[in-house]
Amino acid sequence: MKTPHVCALLAAAALFLPSLQAEGPFRNRDNKSTNDSGEPGYPVPYQLPTVQEVTDTLARIRDFMNASVGTRIVDSKTGQEITDLTNPVETASMERGPDNFSPLAYEMGVVHAGMLRATEVTGDPKFAEFTRKQMEFIGRARPYFAKVAEKYGVDRNGMRPVLQPRSLDDSGSMCAALIRARMAKVGPDLKPLIDLWSDYIATKQFRLEDGTLARQRPQAASLWSDDFYMSIPALAEMGRLTGERKWFDDAVKQVIQMSAREFNPTLGLYTHGWNANNPDAPQFYWGRANGWAVLAMCDLLDVLPKDHPGYPRVMAQLKAVLHGVAQYQGGMGLWHQMLDRNDSYLETSASAMFVYGIAHAVNEGWISPTTYGSIAQAGWVGLTTRVNDKGQVEGTCVGTTFASDHIYYYNRPASVRALHGYGPTLLAGIEIIRMLKNPAFTIEVKLRTYHYVPKDGKTNYHEHQ
Secondary structure, three states: OOOOHHHHHHHOOOOOOOOOOOOOOOOOOOOOOOOOOOOOOOOOOOOOOOOOHHHHHHHHHHOOOHOOOOEEEEEOOOOOOOOOOOOOOOOOOEEEOOOOOOOHHHHHHHHHHHHHHHHHOOHHHHEEEHHHHHHHHHHHHHHHHHHHHHHHHOOOOHHOOOOOOOOOHHHHHHHHHHOOOOOOOOOOOOOHHHOOOOOOOOHHEEEEOOOOOEOOOOOOEEEEOHHHHHHHHHHHHHHHHHOOOHHHHHHHHHHHHHHHHHHEOOOOEEEEEEEEEOOOOOOOOHHHHHHHHHHHHHHHHHHHHOOOOOOOHHHHHHHHHHHHHHHHOOOOOOOHHHHHHHHEEHHHHHHHHHHHHHHHHHEEEEEEEOOOOHHHHHHHHHHHHOOOOOOOOOEEEOOOOOOOHHHHHHOEEEOOOOOHHHHHHHHHHHHHHHHHHHOOEEEEEOEEEEEEOOOOOOOHHHHOO
């Protein structure tokens, strides 16, 4: 019998634990034999998605984000909008919306990457319009909050990252987003902020003696696999923006030197972190940490000149981790919170990052569609059960520090208010659309499953380089 205390805990947990949008069993609609005794009932809609279905899912996410992310400066005391931007108000703050999504959060940088790419792939300008409105807000708010900071202090209003960045989280992801928006001519020119953030990464962030970007928490000199994404895409985009080789050199160096300390080549996985004073400590293979590494390497390879001496090493590293994570996919198409622990819960943001990384690598010809195409498709099928009718992305782990025990990781809550799941799911859907339209292969249904068959007859991905 459950005690009242246990019942209360279960009720509270229900607010955070992922719930599927629809419950199975599902029949595969691509199996035309309605009396096939070998056709099971699937826990997810195991079928080839259509471009329209994927696009509709992305549109729901976009509409939810439009309704959830503010573009106003408000008085936090009264809740009223501040329209006179010549007069600094001590209690001025950014409008955070009903889900408390910050326009400056590092997770928002991934959302902008997804929105910009969605317009590029679908042709629908409404996705990039989200980014335009946010960029205009940042451009309007930054000078005003500089006045507020001058009069009342820089830490008072949530705009400190655009005035005085103090971490990679403050700067890297959003810096990459601003550069992408600028080069796509979406929104105002925010080059001064790009310069501030890129200079912070290049010259002010703490590094190890060999130049590896590091943090001074939780221990004195620590590497986080999260920082693949908090630094490398910004460095890569600065290389693309300026044409200066030094940015690409630093980005490649980060991949190589972080991987040397954090990648387990036997498992094909990244540990969440590494401490300089305890380098041989037990390792924790947190899903989203691996996802950040996958996203970052894809972003780098998209813009890194192919004649750069580091290009083959980055490519080899991406292939190694994609090969590793692909083998840990679960029976719902999703991946677990702790990748090597099947008793940990299925987590959305990491799953979306892996679907994106695998599908993107297939579309770019970096890996073969054979097997990997089906893995990406199955991952997307699983993700669709996590996007509800409101466009909320369910089952995403909330913010998570680099920890030292499994109890912590296993019990991090999942919530629709965890912004980490929205951008990756947009990116995953975009690459699935590209994969469905990819002229390099055909998708065949044989023996109740899917086969991605290269039209040139090649199945070894090394032949596609």
